[in-house]
Amino acid sequence: MLGVFPSQKSFDKVPAMALRRKGQDRIKLLTVITLIFVVLYLYGIPSLPPTRPESRRKPGWQDRSTPRGAASNSTLGFQKILALSKGPSWRSRGLLAAAGHSSVNVEIPRQPHITSEMIDAFRHIGVKGESQMPHGSAHAWLAHLDLIKYGVSSGLDTFMIVEDDVDWDVSVKGQMALISDNVRKFLEVTKSDSSPYGRSWDVLWLGHCGEHTDVDTPRVEFADSTVPLAANYTGWADKYLKLLKPGNRAIQRAINPVCSFGYALTAHGAQRVLDWAGKGGSEAYDIKLMLGCKLNQLDCITVTPEIMHHYTPSKALGYHSLVQAENGKGASVAEETYETTMGATENIRQSARCRVLFDSTCVKKQRDYF
Numbered sequence: 001m002l003g004v005f006p007s008q009k010s011f012d013k014v015p016a017m018a019l020r021r022k023g024q025d026r027i028k029l030l031t032v033i034t035l036i037f038v039v040l041y042l043y044g045i046p047s048l049p050p051t052r053p054e055s056r057r058k059p060g061w062q063d064r065s066t067p068r069g070a071a072s073n074s075t076l077g078f079q080k081i082l083a084l085s086k087g088p089s090w091r092s093r094g095l096l097a098a099a100g101h102s103s104v105n106v107e108i109p110r111q112p113h114i115t116s117e118m119i120d121a122f123r124h125i126g127v128k129g130e131s132q133m134p135h136g137s138a139h140a141w142l143a144h145l146d147l148i149k150y151g152v153s154s155g156l157d158t159f160m161i162v163e164d165d166v167d168w169d170v171s172v173k174g175q176m177a178l179i180s181d182n183v184r185k186f187l188e189v190t191k192s193d194s195s196p197y198g199r200s201w202d203v204l205w206l207g208h209c210g211e212h213t214d215v216d217t218p219r220v221e222f223a224d225s226t227v228p229l230a231a232n233y234t235g236w237a238d239k240y241l242k243l244l245k246p247g248n249r250a251i252q253r254a255i256n257p258v259c260s261f262g263y264a265l266t267a268h269g270a271q272r273v274l275d276w277a278g279k280g281g282s283e284a285y286d287i288k289l290m291l292g293c294k295l296n297q298l299d300c301i302t303v304t305p306e307i308m309h310h311y312t313p314s315k316a317l318g319y320h321s322l323v324q325a326e327n328g329k330g331a332s333v334a335e336e337t338y339e340t341t342m343g344a345t346e347n348i349r350q351s352a353r354c355r356v357l358f359d360s361t362c363v364k365k366q367r368d369y370f
């Protein structure tokens, strides 16, 4: 202030011409300062290193009209995300909390009743001799098919199915933008097709518990700062992860993915899965789906390593999954314990569930199921 405005005392002594020039100088100075701010605003501060994740460094982030922008919308680039859930529990409440934290919209349709006679009959469809399909697995299998039928009946063009104990990284939307870029690259989707992932697939398998990959596997690799180190990856697929460059994820055709934590379907893919998996004849739904992919009955794309995995309450609390419980492993302890004691999620570095419920990360150190 003092330097810019002449004090009242000196004011009288300054000739009129000099005063006007001072005024003009001030306007020039202000103009230059404003211009500098405008340039910095438009082009960014040049000396700052890029600290944004890979997904956000490219243009189109959050521009919903681009494929990668649509891939990071509230339904992750699909028309809907449908959760398979038997009803309100720690599973669904945690899922909705994680979804809210990630600004992801998940719909939990009411599950239609399935009789135990139907489940029992299904256990024997397509099986010669003794069924290898336990009751709980058959129940879960039929529930997946029911949810797919709901998607088909709703006329959805693409939809994703998640199991209600699924978990993902807090940066799932950024991951999906990268997955969109690379699925489109892998499938050579043309510019005229603006869909986030193209349409030439039946199943896009995002949440699984392991997949084969090798240096010879046709795949598109890309850097993703959310990928766990191979040394930190749990499950039988850790040896395959070592065949990817550290910090990379890959898009490839499915070879051997298992666990149906989260997968997307195109409308035609949904019909093909109903046709294939409706024939029964395996020990579990995810195995049947994997076989469909492997035997080229279904056109499946996998993301390796997975970006979704199930969250499990602490084993110390005596936790068994719903399917395990129904298969005779015994019931789980009271619900409330699961909601006040933090569990863990494999292979997800920044679990959305643990962030929102316990303000923590909760990477599982080792697998404690099969």
Ligand SMILES: *[C@@H]1O[C@H](CO)[C@@H](O)[C@H](O)[C@H]1NC(C)=O
Pocket: 070, 071, 073, 074, 075, 076, 077, 078, 079, 195, 196
């Ligand atoms: C997200 O993007 C997909 C693909 O463009 C679109 O079908 C879906 O309606 C979008 N979701 C929302 C909530 O706008």
Ligand SMILES: *[C@@H]1O[C@H](CO)[C@@H](O)[C@H](O)[C@H]1NC(C)=O
Pocket: 227, 228, 229, 232, 349
């Ligand atoms: C791997 O695990 C160690 C120890 O739990 C942890 O400090 C590190 O951040 C993890 N790194 C990655 C990339 O997952």
